[in-house]
Amino acid sequence: MATKPPVARPLSPHVWHVRWPITMTVSIVHRATGDGMATVGTGAFVWWLAALAGGKDSYATFLHVFTQFWGGAIGYVVGIGLTLSFFQHMATGIRHFLLDTGAGYELKSNRIGAWLTVIGSVTLTAAFWLYLLGGK
Amino acid sequence: MGNGTNLGRVRGLGSAKHGAHHWWHQRLTAAANLVLMLWFMIAIAQLPAYDYATVRNWVSSAWVAIPLILLVASVFYHFRLGLQVLIEDYIHDELQVVLMIVLNFFTVGTAAVAIFSILRIAFTGTPA
Numbered sequence: 001m002a003t004k005p006p007v008a009r010p011l012s013p014h015v016w017h018v019r020w021p022i023t024m025t026v027s028i029v030h031r032a033t034g035d036g037m038a039t040v041g042t043g044a045f046v047w048w049l050a051a052l053a054g055g056k057d058s059y060a061t062f063l064h065v066f067t068q069f070w071g072g073a074i075g076y077v078v079g080i081g082l083t084l085s086f087f088q089h090m091a092t093g094i095r096h097f098l099l100d101t102g103a104g105y106e107l108k109s110n111r112i113g114a115w116l117t118v119i120g121s122v123t124l125t126a127a128f129w130l131y132l133l134g135g136k
Numbered sequence: 137m138g139n140g141t142n143l144g145r146v147r148g149l150g151s152a153k154h155g156a157h158h159w160w161h162q163r164l165t166a167a168a169n170l171v172l173m174l175w176f177m178i179a180i181a182q183l184p185a186y187d188y189a190t191v192r193n194w195v196s197s198a199w200v201a202i203p204l205i206l207l208v209a210s211v212f213y214h215f216r217l218g219l220q221v222l223i224e225d226y227i228h229d230e231l232q233v234v235l236m237i238v239l240n241f242f243t244v245g246t247a248a249v250a251i252f253s254i255l256r257i258a259f260t261g262t263p264a
Contacts, residue, residue, distance in 0.1 A: 035222050038215035046246045046253075052192055053253035059188045086173065093166050100163070131181055 026114045030092040033085035041082050080129060087124040091117035158217060165214035172207040192257055201258035208250045216243040 044066075051062035066075035095113050098104050104113050183194060194200055216239060223235045 031218075031222065034215070034218045038219050042212070042215065042246050046250050049195075049250050049253040052188070052195060053256040056188050059192075063186075063188075083177075086177070090170065090173070093170070097163075097166070128177065128181060 021111065022114045022118070023110055026088075026092050026095075026117050030089060030096075033089040033092075037082060037085050037089065040078065041085070044078055044082065080125065083128055084121060084125045087128075088117060088121035091120045158220075162214065162217045165210045165217070168206075168210040169214055172203060172210055175203060176207060195254060195257045196261050198258065201254050204254050205251055208247055208254070212243055212247045212250075216240070
């Protein structure tokens with residue numbers, strides 16, 4: 001092994017050199033949204049609860065950071081980001097449950113299922129925020 | 137590499153009989169999360185306002201505090217399993233062990249703060 005001189009062997013093409021279908025996108029997005037919610041989402045959620053339990057002043061600080069800074073930019077970015085992450089992760093999660101049964105692996109239905117998660121998550125996020133901001 | 141005894145293979149068990157543990161708990165909490173998080177999102181959307189008194193009064197109800205605690209238990213366990221896979225896939229050697237310990241501290245620590253906060257609100261109500 002060590003006595004053989006190194007030979008330049010062909011490398012398999014890296015991920016950027018192959019086609020990038022929607023199925024690959026929703027797969028990595030499932031992980032990204034899950035881990036994003038696990039870190040950013042947990043931080044915001046625990047802060048919200050602790051501030052609420054702490055009393056009027058601590059809740060006012062929480063509300064100030066999320067609704068007043070830069071015209072509420074933090075609240076919108078984190079809030080809409082987490083909502084979109086949640087609905088996307090939920091949709092791909094449901095898709096994984098269906099795939100677990102062995103169904104939906106044919107190329108066409110697999111691709112359609114992947115697209116449906118994206119369409120569903122964007123639609124649900126838009127509906128959620130439209131209801132929150134204007135529907136009431 | 138063995139695959140266990142013939143009987144074990146028929147039963148679909150690994151040699152330690154815990155081969156599917158992570159996979160199964162991930163699915164189990166995923167199903168629980170689906171119900172609990174949909175309840176949470178709909179309830180949050182339907183709150184009349186988001187000021188201190190309104191939100192605190194909402195959490196202080198047993199019908200909210202209990203599902204909220206269940207949500208913390210299920211969601212936090214679920215994200216612990218997910219972050220574990222992230223660490224296993226991308227981080228190696230000693231750092232992987234360190235991060236796995238940090239992950240457990242993070243999960244248990246944040247869950248403790250969340251559950252304590254909910255209980256404190258539920259047990260003390262809304263101060264005037």
